[in-house]
Amino acid sequence: MVKKKEPDVSVQDQLRALFKGLKNKVRLVLFTDAAKKEPYNQAAEEILQIFKEAASVFTVETRDLKDDLARSYNINASPTILLDPDKYNIRWLGAPLHEESRGFIEGLVMAGMGRADLSEDSTKILDAIDEKRHLTIFTSPT
C-alpha cells in the first residue's frame, strides 16, 4: 500500500491561505531608530515584509524614530509597529517573532476582517465599558 504524501506547504503558502479572505486594507507602520542597526529592528522589518508578501491588503511603511509621525503618535521605542493606526490604537514594541507572531497574525486577521468575532457574553461586557482603558501586555517570543 502506498502512503499518500502530504502536500509540502511552506509558511508563506500557509499565510496566503490564512489571509485569503481578508477584505480590509491594513496599514502597518514600523518605527525604527535608523542610527542603531539593532537585531530587533531588522527582524521586525523582515517579518512585516513576509506578511506584506502574503497578502495584498497589507501595506508597510518604515519610518525613522525622529520622524514627525513618530512624535505625533508619541513613539519613542525602536522598533515599534502600529497596527492600522487610522482605525485602531494598537502598538507593538519589539519584533513579533516565534510565539509572539501567532498573536500578531491574529491581530492582522482581525484588522483585515474588521471584526473580532467576540462571543455574545464578551460583546455585552465590552459594550458596557464607558471609560478609557489602556492595556499593556508583557510577552516573550520564547
Added chain:
Amino acid sequence: MVNLLKAAISRPDFISLEVIDIQAFPETAEKYGAFSVPQTFANEKLIAKGAQPEALFMMSLKTMEEQRVFIPDSDAAEVETDVVIIGGGPAGLSAGIYTARSGLDTVIIERGMLGGQVALTPIVENYPGLTQIGGKELVEIMVSHALQYVTFYQGEAVIDVIPGDVIEVKTNRRQFSTRVVLLATGAQHRRLNIEGEDRLSGSGVSYCSTCDGPLFKDKQVIMVGGGNSAVTEALHLKNLGVNVTLVHRSDVLNAQAHLINNLDDSGIPVLFNTEVKRIEGKNRVEAVELFNNKTDKSSRKETDGVFIAIGYDPATDLAKKIGVALTDEGYIRHDAYHRTNIKGIYSAGDVEGGYKQIVIAAGQGSAAAITIFEDIINASEKAGK
C-alpha cells in the same frame, strides 16, 4: 494576547493596546514588575496573570480587577424556577448546591458582591479542610462549585416578593415565579466609622475574634463594645492568650450576668465611658486615640489590634416587607428547620442571628435546602392523594 487584540479591535473608541516584548525592552518590564509573562495591565493596574477565557478577561477589563469566575448575564424578563435564593453568601451558595442536587431548579439572586462578608475577610483559617485561605479565594471556590448547579443573577436587587402557591419575586431587571424562596440576605457587622478603621482593616483591625484572635497571642489588643458579643469575644481572646482590654462607651455593660461574672473573674481590664476616636498605624495598628466622655479627656493607648464587636445589622428590609416575623433582636424568626412564619419562605445564615461563622452559615444553608426539598416532596404527595 488574542483577548486583548479582540478588545482593542472591537472597541477602538475606548481601548488602546501596547504589546511589549520583555526581551527587547527588559527595563520597561522591570518597571512594571512583570517578571513572568503574559501579564496584562489596564491603566497600569494588573488585571490578569496568564491566559484567561475570553469573557472572563473582558470582565476583568471592565471591572479593572482580575476575575476568576465568570457569571453569564441573562436578558430573560421572566424566569420560572423551583427555588429562588436571595443572597449569594455561604448560606445561599450552599443551599443552592443542595436544592439543585435534589433536582430542584434553583436560582441565586445577589444584588452586590457574591460571598457576602466572606469576600471582605482577609484570611480565613477555620474553614474545615482549608488551613488558610483568602476570603475572596474561598468565595471563588464556592461560587465555582455552585455555578455547576445553579443560575446566578448578580447585580440585581429584589424589590418585592409576593407569597402564594406560586411566589412572585420581582427584581429591578425581571420577574421570577417560584415554589419557594430562601432568604439568605446576611448581616453586616456594625462599624465604628472612625479614621484608620477602613485603612487598617485586616492589618490589626478585626471584626472577628474567632477568625483572627490566634494571630494576637501574647499581644496587646482592645475589644470595642459592651454587649454579649464583645464580652464573649474578649473572654475568647483572653483564653487564647491575648492581652485584651475591653473598651466601652457607657458606664455599664449590656451583657448577660453570667458573662459579666466571667469577665470579672478573668481579670480583663475594662475602660468604661471610653470611646475610640482614631486608629493609628502606618502599615499595621500601632495605637488608638481614646476619649473619656465623662472627664472629656483624650489619651493615646498603644495596641497591636483593635477588635470591634458593636453588633450586627441583619439585612431584613425585604423580610419585613413580605411580613416575615422577626425576633426581638431583629433577626428572622424561624423554626428548627428554617421555615419562617410564611408558607414557602425559608431563611438561613447570618440573617437568622447566631454565631456569624462561614461554616455555620453554609451548614444552615444546606439544612434549609433539605427542609425545602422535603416540604416540596410532602406537598406533592399530599396533592397526589
